[in-house]
Amino acid sequence: MARNKHPEQTVQLILDTAAKLFLQKGYDKTTLQDIIDATHLSKGAIYHHFASKEAILIAVADRMGEHNTAILAEIRDRKGLTGAEKLREMCRSAVLLSFQGGIVHMLPFLIENPRFMALQMQSILEEAAPHYALPILREGIADGSIHADYPEQLAEVLLLLSDLWLHPVLRPSTPEQVRARCDFYNQFTRQYGFELLDEDIIDAIVALCRT
Amino acid sequence: MARNKHPEQTVQLILDTAAKLFLQKGYDKTTLQDIIDATHLSKGAIYHHFASKEAILIAVADRMGEHNTAILAEIRDRKGLTGAEKLREMCRSAVLLSFQGGIVHMLPFLIENPRFMALQMQSILEEAAPHYALPILREGIADGSIHADYPEQLAEVLLLLSDLWLHPVLRPSTPEQVRARCDFYNQFTRQYGFELLDEDIIDAIVALCRT
DNA sequence: AGATACAGACCGGCGGTCTGTATTATTTTA
C-alpha cells in the first residue's frame, strides 16, 4: 500500500485510535506499538504524519479544546438572555456535554496526564476565564443580573470549582454530598445576585456522579 | 565495598539526591543513571533499597507530606486562639514555609507530575480538609469567630484555592493581580465572619510571587 | 523526475532483573 489518496483519513484514524487508547490506558502506558496494532498501520506511517508521540497527544487535546470552545462561544453570543441566564446555560451545556459526550470519562485521563493538566489549567485561566466567563459576567453586571466587585477572580473561581467538583474520580461522592456541594455553590453565587444551578442541572450532576 | 554498617544513610542519600533531581529535572526526565552518577552508588545498591523508581518517588512524597502534616497538626492543637485566628496562622505558616523551605519551587514539579498531583489532591480532600481545616472551622463556628452553613465545602474550597493561587508557575502574576486576588479572597471569607489574610501575609505572598 | 505515503529494520537508552561477591551476623559443632 502506498500513496493513499486520502491521507487525512489516516490522520483521523490515528487520532481516533490514540484518543481511545490514551483514555483507556493513559498516555504514558500507551505505546506506539499499541497504536500500530490497533490501527494496523506501520511505524513509518504514523511518524510520517506526526513528528512524535507527544505531537499526537497535543493534536488530540486540540481537537477536544476546539469542541469545547465552540460550545462556549455559541452560548456567549446567544441573544435575548441575561448574563446570569447565559452562565446557567453554560453550566447546563457543560454538564450535559460531559454526560453525553463521555468527557467525564476523559477527566481522569486529563488530570492524570501532566501535559493535559497544564494545558487544561492554562486554557481555563488564559482562554475560558478571560474570553468566555468574564465577558458573560460583565454582561450580567451591565444588565443588573449579577453584581460582583472582582469579576476576573470570580470567573476563575467559577471555572476552577466547576471543573473540580465535576471530576468523579478524584471526588467519588454520594448523591447527598453532591447535592450539598451544589447547595454550597448556589449559596456562593447568590451573594453575586444569581443562582448558577437549577434543579434540573443538579439532578443531571447527581446522575452523572453515580456512574 | 560491602555490608555497610549504616544502610539507612544510603537510603537517605538516595532520597535526598532523588528529591533534588526530581525537583530540578522532573521525575520522568530523571533517569536512574542520573541518580547513580550523583550518588556514586551502583544500580544494585539502589534496587536493593527500593523496588522501583516509582518507589523512590513515593518515598520522597511521603517525607514531604509528613513534614506538612506535622506543621498543620501543631497549629490545630495550639491553645488560646480562636478558629479564625488558627486559620490565619495556618495560612501564614503555609506561605512562610513555601517561601523559606523552597516548597514553592517544588510545586511545579508536584503539579507536572501526575502521581504527585493525584496524591496532593487526595491528601487535600481526604486528609487536610477533613482532619485539619474542618476541625478548625468547627472550632471557629463554636467560638463565634466563623459562621458557615457548609463547613465541609468551605474547608475544601479554602484549601483548593489557596493551593491554586500559591502556584506561581501556573499563575504568573503581577503584584497588582496578586493583591486583587488576596482582596477577593478576603471578601470571600468575610461572608463567613473572618478575614483570612492580613497585610503581612499579603506582602509575603506578593514577594513570593515575584521570585 | 520528484514528491508523497507509507513499510519495517535498526538504534541508543531506559527501567528492571539476575548473578556474583565481600562483609557481617548467627547458628552449629567440638
Place this chain on the structure above:
DNA sequence: TAAAATAATACAGACCGCCGGTCTGTATCT
C-alpha cells in the same frame, strides 16, 4: 566457649526486553 559453618546483608555490574525515534527502501501518484 571458641572455632567453623551457614545464612543474611549490602552492595556491584553485566545483561535483557522494550520503548520512542531514525533511517533507508519502495510503491504510487502528480
